[in-house]
Amino acid sequence: MDQGQVIKRVQEHLPQTLETLKEYVRLPTVSAQHSAIPETVAFVVAMMEKLGGVTRVLDDLGGNPVIYGFFPAGSKGDPGKTLLFYNHYDVQPPEPFDEWETPPFEPAVKDGKLFARGVADNKGDLVARLTAIQLLQESEDGLPCNVKFMVEGEEEIGSPNLEPYLRKYQELFSADACIWEFGSKDEAERISMVAGIKGMAYLELTCEGAEIDMHSSIGAYVDNAAWRLVQALATMKNKENEILVEGFYDGILEPSERERQVVRNLPFDTEAISRLYGLKRPLITEALGVDPREAMVFHPTMTICGIESGYTGEGAKTVLPKRAKAKVDCRLVPGQDPEHILACVKSHLLKHGFDDISVKMWNGQKAYRSDYDHPFVSHVMETARHVYGHEPIVAPNSAGTGPMYAFGEALRLPIVSTGVGWSGSKVHAPNESIRLQDFEQGIVHMVLMLSGFAQAMDAHLHRSQSGNG
Amino acid sequence: MDQGQVIKRVQEHLPQTLETLKEYVRLPTVSAQHSAIPETVAFVVAMMEKLGGVTRVLDDLGGNPVIYGFFPAGSKGDPGKTLLFYNHYDVQPPEPFDEWETPPFEPAVKDGKLFARGVADNKGDLVARLTAIQLLQESEDGLPCNVKFMVEGEEEIGSPNLEPYLRKYQELFSADACIWEFGSKDEAERISMVAGIKGMAYLELTCEGAEIDMHSSIGAYVDNAAWRLVQALATMKNKENEILVEGFYDGILEPSERERQVVRNLPFDTEAISRLYGLKRPLITEALGVDPREAMVFHPTMTICGIESGYTGEGAKTVLPKRAKAKVDCRLVPGQDPEHILACVKSHLLKHGFDDISVKMWNGQKAYRSDYDHPFVSHVMETARHVYGHEPIVAPNSAGTGPMYAFGEALRLPIVSTGVGWSGSKVHAPNESIRLQDFEQGIVHMVLMLSGFAQAMDAHLHRSQSGNG
Numbered sequence: 001m002d003q004g005q006v007i008k009r010v011q012e013h014l015p016q017t018l019e020t021l022k023e024y025v026r027l028p029t030v031s032a033q034h035s036a037i038p039e040t041v042a043f044v045v046a047m048m049e050k051l052g053g054v055t056r057v058l059d060d061l062g063g064n065p066v067i068y069g070f071f072p073a074g075s076k077g078d079p080g081k082t083l084l085f086y087n088h089y090d091v092q093p094p095e096p097f098d099e100w101e102t103p104p105f106e107p108a109v110k111d112g113k114l115f116a117r118g119v120a121d122n123k124g125d126l127v128a129r130l131t132a133i134q135l136l137q138e139s140e141d142g143l144p145c146n147v148k149f150m151v152e153g154e155e156e157i158g159s160p161n162l163e164p165y166l167r168k169y170q171e172l173f174s175a176d177a178c179i180w181e182f183g184s185k186d187e188a189e190r191i192s193m194v195a196g197i198k199g200m201a202y203l204e205l206t207c208e209g210a211e212i213d214m215h216s217s218i219g220a221y222v223d224n225a226a227w228r229l230v231q232a233l234a235t236m237k238n239k240e241n242e243i244l245v246e247g248f249y250d251g252i253l254e255p256s257e258r259e260r261q262v263v264r265n266l267p268f269d270t271e272a273i274s275r276l277y278g279l280k281r282p283l284i285t286e287a288l289g290v291d292p293r294e295a296m297v298f299h300p301t302m303t304i305c306g307i308e309s310g311y312t313g314e315g316a317k318t319v320l321p322k323r324a325k326a327k328v329d330c331r332l333v334p335g336q337d338p339e340h341i342l343a344c345v346k347s348h349l350l351k352h353g354f355d356d357i358s359v360k361m362w363n364g365q366k367a368y369r370s371d372y373d374h375p376f377v378s379h380v381m382e383t384a385r386h387v388y389g390h391e392p393i394v395a396p397n398s399a400g401t402g403p404m405y406a407f408g409e410a411l412r413l414p415i416v417s418t419g420v421g422w423s424g425s426k427v428h429a430p431n432e433s434i435r436l437q438d439f440e441q442g443i444v445h446m447v448l449m450l451s452g453f454a455q456a457m458d459a460h461l462h463r464s465q466s467g468n469g
Numbered sequence: 470m471d472q473g474q475v476i477k478r479v480q481e482h483l484p485q486t487l488e489t490l491k492e493y494v495r496l497p498t499v500s501a502q503h504s505a506i507p508e509t510v511a512f513v514v515a516m517m518e519k520l521g522g523v524t525r526v527l528d529d530l531g532g533n534p535v536i537y538g539f540f541p542a543g544s545k546g547d548p549g550k551t552l553l554f555y556n557h558y559d560v561q562p563p564e565p566f567d568e569w570e571t572p573p574f575e576p577a578v579k580d581g582k583l584f585a586r587g588v589a590d591n592k593g594d595l596v597a598r599l600t601a602i603q604l605l606q607e608s609e610d611g612l613p614c615n616v617k618f619m620v621e622g623e624e625e626i627g628s629p630n631l632e633p634y635l636r637k638y639q640e641l642f643s644a645d646a647c648i649w650e651f652g653s654k655d656e657a658e659r660i661s662m663v664a665g666i667k668g669m670a671y672l673e674l675t676c677e678g679a680e681i682d683m684h685s686s687i688g689a690y691v692d693n694a695a696w697r698l699v700q701a702l703a704t705m706k707n708k709e710n711e712i713l714v715e716g717f718y719d720g721i722l723e724p725s726e727r728e729r730q731v732v733r734n735l736p737f738d739t740e741a742i743s744r745l746y747g748l749k750r751p752l753i754t755e756a757l758g759v760d761p762r763e764a765m766v767f768h769p770t771m772t773i774c775g776i777e778s779g780y781t782g783e784g785a786k787t788v789l790p791k792r793a794k795a796k797v798d799c800r801l802v803p804g805q806d807p808e809h810i811l812a813c814v815k816s817h818l819l820k821h822g823f824d825d826i827s828v829k830m831w832n833g834q835k836a837y838r839s840d841y842d843h844p845f846v847s848h849v850m851e852t853a854r855h856v857y858g859h860e861p862i863v864a865p866n867s868a869g870t871g872p873m874y875a876f877g878e879a880l881r882l883p884i885v886s887t888g889v890g891w892s893g894s895k896v897h898a899p900n901e902s903i904r905l906q907d908f909e910q911g912i913v914h915m916v917l918m919l920s921g922f923a924q925a926m927d928a929h930l931h932r933s934q935s936g937n938g
Contacts, residue, residue, distance in 0.1 A: 031784075032782070032783055032784035032785065032786060033782070033783065033784075092786060092787075093780065093782060093786050095780065095782060095786075096682075099682075156785075156786075157784050157785055158785060198686065200787075202785040202787070208749050209748070209749055209750065210746040210747050210748050210749060211746060211747025212746055212747060212895065212898055212899070213565075213568075213897070213898040213899065214746055214897075214898060215869065215896055215897045215898070216770075216772045216774050216798045216800075216897070217667065217770075217800060217867070217868035217869040217870065218742075218765075218868060219770040219771075219772035219798070219800065220754075220761070220764040220765045220768055220770045220800065220868055221752045221753060221754045221761035221764045221765060222742075222746065222748065222752060222753065223710075223748070223750045223751075223752070223753040224753075224772055224773055226773035226774075226775075226776050226795075227702075227706060227772075227773050228708075230699050230702045230703055230773065230776070231703055231707070231708050233696075233699045233703075234699055234700055234702075234703030237696060238700070239697075239700050239822070241692075273687075273691075277679040277680060277681055277683055277691065277791075278679050278680025278681060278791075279678070279679050279691065279692070280677050280678055280679060280825055281678065281692045281825055282692075283690045283691060283692070284690060284691065284692040284693075285689075285690045292689070292690035295689040295690045296687075296689045296690060299689055301685075301686075301688040301689045302688075303685045303688035303693055303696075303789055304693055304695035304696050304699065304778065304779065304790070305685050305695075305779050305780055305785075305786060305787060305788050305789070305790070306695075306778060306779035306780040306781045306786070306788070306790065307695050307699070307776055307777065307778045307779065307781070307793070308776065308777050308778075308781035309773065309775060309776045309777075310773065310774050310775035310776065310796070311562065311564065311774055311775040311796060312775045312776070312777035312794070312796070313501070313502070313562060313564060314501055314502065315500075315501035315502075315626050315831060316501065316625075316626055316627060316671040316774075316796065316798075316831040316832050317501060317561060317562055317564075317625075317774060317775070317796070317897065318561075318669075318671070318774060318798050318870075318897055319561075319774050319775070319897050319898065320772055320774070321773070321774070321775065322746075324776070325781070326695075327779070327780060327781070327785065327786070329685045329688070329785075329787050331685075331686060331688065331689065353708065356749055356750055362784060362785040363785050398686070399686035399687060399689055400684065400686040401686065401787075426681065427684055428682070428683075428684045428685070428786065428787055428788050429681055429682040429683060429684070429788065430681070430682065
């Protein structure tokens with residue numbers, strides 16, 4: 001099929017494809033809340049089997065089940081080449097409900113967009129990829145290579161159980177290259193991909209001051225868990241966004257000159273970002289004179305994702321709270337180790353006299369960067385150039401996180417992430433959406449990418465052989 | 470009636486009295502949540518009218534209605550003397566629900582205690598006082614003086630509308646002395662009263678960072694409302710409990726030598742307090758080498774009553790919150806002005822670069838101290854000595870707050886606060902309770918106090934006259 005034919009077929013298929021996607025996002029698969037896991041697993045398996053895929057539901061190592069899917073190359077395809085798709089079927093919690101314009105688990109089409117929790121992150125991408133397979137299967141030449149899927153159900157809580165599955169089922173998931181779960185167009189409508197991801201140490205700090213909530217009048221002599229937590233947090237990062245935890249920056253691998261150059265050339269539109277989120281203040285990088293692109297790719301972060309203590313309802317309640325909690329998300333870069341970060345935060349708190357604050361890690365993951373010069377990276381970029389009509393943006397790693405390090409370590413393959421989101425997708429926030437046009441283009445891109453995949457990998461093989469010869 | 474007779478009558482009345490109290494605390498009169506106001510007003514009016522009280526429901530000046538009640542002296546009593554009771558019919562919010570052992574608005578008797586939201590603060594006291602009137606009415610000599618009630622419905626949100634009512638209805642509420650709403654036994658079972666109260670500036674600080682919640686990965690370059698609020702709060706009070714807001718201590722009136730002496734002799738059992746609340750750390754006064762009794766009576770406070778931002782549910786949600794809020798309760802001492810405190814906090818935030826944090830005052834009240842040497846204070850102490858069998862504790866002012874300043878200014882009378890709570894009453898917290906025995910003693914105390922009231926005030930009159938002569 002040429003690109004024109006592919007576009008035509010995608011559009012013919014769209015009504016049916018959208019029905020499938022709507023049905024998928026109706027499932028409230030919130031892993032943090034243990035919700036709708038079995039029915040979602042059954043739904044994903046059914047989608048794959050409907051297209052003749054071979055599936056296995058792996059649940060022998062704990063956690064939510066991991067779904068394996070396999071689609072063999074057609075008779076005219078190359079059975080020696082395998083592309084692996086990584087997706088996840090779980091979604092972020094939908095809260096706060098009252099800020100959704102339509103209910104999070106009732107998909108609504110409006111102004112060419114489909115709104116629902118998980119539609120951009122990451123259920124839309126799975127449906128797009130399965131549709132690409134279907135279209136290739138229905139084409140004259142059939143599926144041009146083997147395709148495998150790994151669809152897990154704990155990405156939004158940090159994939160705590162994924163690594164053992166990858167190690168035990170290394171052969172089952174073995175492939176020549178991997179397309180990662182996500183991607184989107186940026187503020188200037190450029191398709192934006194990454195060849196790596198940041199890691200994470202998602203911490204929860206808890207200060208216990210007493211066994212019961214007290215009347216606030218005794219604040220004259222009784223210590224306050226909320227004040228303690230506030231004072232402790234204030235020692236960990238200053239107003240200028242500098243992380244003050246000793247050892248936090250240990251082991252960071254300096255990026256290569258090529259990577260630095262790529263990052264310097266990434267587009268970044270401060271105005272557009274500010275408008276998009278309705279920011280009330282300048283970017284925090286401005287105070288430090290830092291290039292926000294470098295911060296995005298090369299700098300670790302420490303973000304308060306949530307803090308809670310005492311009475312937070314309407315009006316005044318005069319309570320001295322017994323407990324205070326904060327959720328702190330540290331995004332890590334290659335070379336940083338989440339376990340070391342946890343240890344550093346613990347020892348920082350002790351050093352500053354906060355022995356009443358305990359720290360727990362909800363999610364620890366290392367960062368990963370693929371070999372930026374691998375022909376697979378070039379192939380994904382080349383096909384994107386055709387589909388999107390402009391030079392794609394490929395960052396050495398994303399600002400976001402995923403369990404890519406475990407894949408890279410276990411399967412030894414290049415990984416590129418691309419997907420069907422847009423700059424206003426609001427992933428992890430209320431009113432998450434994709435645009436139907438991006439969804440169509442994403443399917444077309446996957447059809448073209450799969451069509452030329454075996455050949456591109458052959459070129460790589462030849463290059464490697466001649467390099468070794 | 471002698472004390473023995475009074476005790477007997479109180480016990481005979483108890484089943485009926487308890488039924489009335491249970492019915493009263495079943496009403497979920499949460500002023501912060503605008504709940505059950507009209508039905509509670511009707512209930513209080515009915516209780517008074519059942520005893521022949523004359524009532525008026527005042528609602529011409531806004532806010533929840535203020536209830537006036539009047540019980541004239543009996544034929545053998547002194548119609549020239551009037552005692553005013555101040556009570557409130559509203560209660561604190563019951564949250565967090567899951568920490569109540571029995572539902573907050575379903576009164577439960579267990580181990581000699583009655584559990585319900587508002588039973589100690591302050592519905593139990595109103596029923597005790599009305600019962601005392603009933604017993605005196607039923608006695609041979611009848612009610613020995615006039616008794617007035619002011620029962621308001623916004624005490625738990627800081628009595629924002631009380632002052633205009635006091636000014637407009639100054640004559641209606643005029644009296645010779647006032648018994649204030651609350652009181653309890655302390656950790657060592659001593660009846661504990663106050664002749665004044667602290668004031669309050671209850672502030673809410675809000676930082677708005679963006680118009681929508683964002684994905685936490687962009688914390689590399691986007692500023693964070695929760696971090697801003699934490700950093701701002703940390704500039705307002707240090708780890709050692711010192712308030713750092715410039716001007717906060719302005720105007721504080723130094724206590725008299727008599728007041729200092731009384732405070733130095735107040736009982737204070739650090740061990741017992743620590744056990745009662747299950748404190749995890751030493752008293753915060755220890756770090757500063759401050760006497761906790763002095764802190765309790767003479768020092769202003771700044772307490773975080775609540776803080777909230779972003780995701781606070783189970784597990785990890787990687788969100789960069791658009792907004793953060795904190796509720797901060799400052800308890801004030803005589804001479805401090807809540808409006809000035811508000812202005813100081815605002816200018817402190819600006820001075821420290823936090824122009825993105827707004828401050829609102831939910832509740833502003835000045836502190837008040839009665840004349841400690843007034844014979845009414847002595848009369849209340851003397852009758853307490855008889856009922857409780859030990860020397861009562863009377864602090865120059867409480868650590869807690871109420872609209873006493875407005876009473877003192879408008880009605881010019883001495884005020885003593887006493888009530889039926891105990892050290893484990895958990896006012897403002899889950900599992901609020903009173904002990905039935907304290908409830909009985911409180912009724913007996915009010916009977917004796919009213920019996921000798923006219924005579925005590927006459928002695929005062931004579932003292933004043935001879936003083937003037």
